[in-house]
Amino acid sequence: MPTDFSEAPEFRGVVALDGPSGTGKSTVARLLARRLHAQYLDTGAMYRAATVAVLRAGVDLNDPAAVAAEVATSRIDVGTDPEHRSTRLNGTDVEREIRTAATTAAVSAVSAVPDVRTQLVAQQRLIIGRAPTVAEGRDIGSVVWPDAELKVYLTAREDVRARRRAGELGSLHSDDVDRIAQSLRRRDAFDSSRAASPLRRPDGATEVDTSDLAIDEVVELLAELAFRAISAADRA
Numbered sequence: 001m002p003t004d005f006s007e008a009p010e011f012r013g014v015v016a017l018d019g020p021s022g023t024g025k026s027t028v029a030r031l032l033a034r035r036l037h038a039q040y041l042d043t044g045a046m047y048r049a050a051t052v053a054v055l056r057a058g059v060d061l062n063d064p065a066a067v068a069a070e071v072a073t074s075r076i077d078v079g080t081d082p083e084h085r086s087t088r089l090n091g092t093d094v095e096r097e098i099r100t101a102a103t104t105a106a107v108s109a110v111s112a113v114p115d116v117r118t119q120l121v122a123q124q125r126l127i128i129g130r131a132p133t134v135a136e137g138r139d140i141g142s143v144v145w146p147d148a149e150l151k152v153y154l155t156a157r158e159d160v161r162a163r164r165r166a167g168e169l170g171s172l173h174s175d176d177v178d179r180i181a182q183s184l185r186r187r188d189a190f191d192s193s194r195a196a197s198p199l200r201r202p203d204g205a206t207e208v209d210t211s212d213l214a215i216d217e218v219v220e221l222l223a224e225l226a227f228r229a230i231s232a233a234d235r236a
């Protein structure tokens with residue numbers, strides 16, 4: 001199997017990367033997009049920006065109609081350059097605010113509202129339709145872009161995911177890791193059991209367990225799968 005892609009064709013398709021948090025999804029998606037010279041779409045950042053809008057407006061998270069109405073009047077722009085993450089809400093930078101504990105605690109409730117998903121999925125499809133893309137999220141291969149040339153579902157053992165998340169947050173104390181494991185479990189359970197586009201492995205997705213792989217190894221594997229997928233599509 002070739003690992004030197006200097007002779008490889010240009011990647012012209014879409015890679016759908018789904019899975020729970022702490023699997024290395026965001027880092028892998030960005031490095032893979034760079035490798036494939038594709039744009040990068042972080043759909044989680046869009047749900048997070050929508051959550052910032054809802055929290056700022058003081059909207060009741062238990063009122064789906066009010067949540068959806070607030071999102072409908074908000075302008076969310078996510079950058080697609082894999083070298084530089086950027087998220088804007090109504091023209092202002094919210095890249096830091098979308099990753100705070102308060103936003104993370106509320107995002108599952110906002111992303112479970114069907115009308116919020118309809119709005120953001122429409123916007124995601126417009127972005128993906130513009131150019132070759134690596135898109136990451138929970139429903140890319142199942143709902144947003146089911147015809148993706150490559151669908152991947154990333155997983156990792158829970159202890160590994162909690163340690164990775166703790167590392168991202170700058171703390172590896174065992175109490176913090178336990179607390180993070182608990183909150184990951186809660187968020188995954190919520191995201192997997194909601195009625196609208198629950199987190200699940202999409203049909204036709206290749207499952208990759210990243211627990212014992214380095215990020216570079218995952219990127220290498222997915223780049224090979226992506227190039228094989230487009231040459232198979234070319235032959236068809």
Ligand code: DC
Pocket residue numbers: 021043044045047048107108111112136137138139140187191
């Ligand atoms: O990937 P992330 O942790 O930034 O995602 C934040 C939340 O948004 C997560 O709890 C699930 C939700 N989400 C979603 O429902 N659908 C997506 N395509 C992406 C994220």
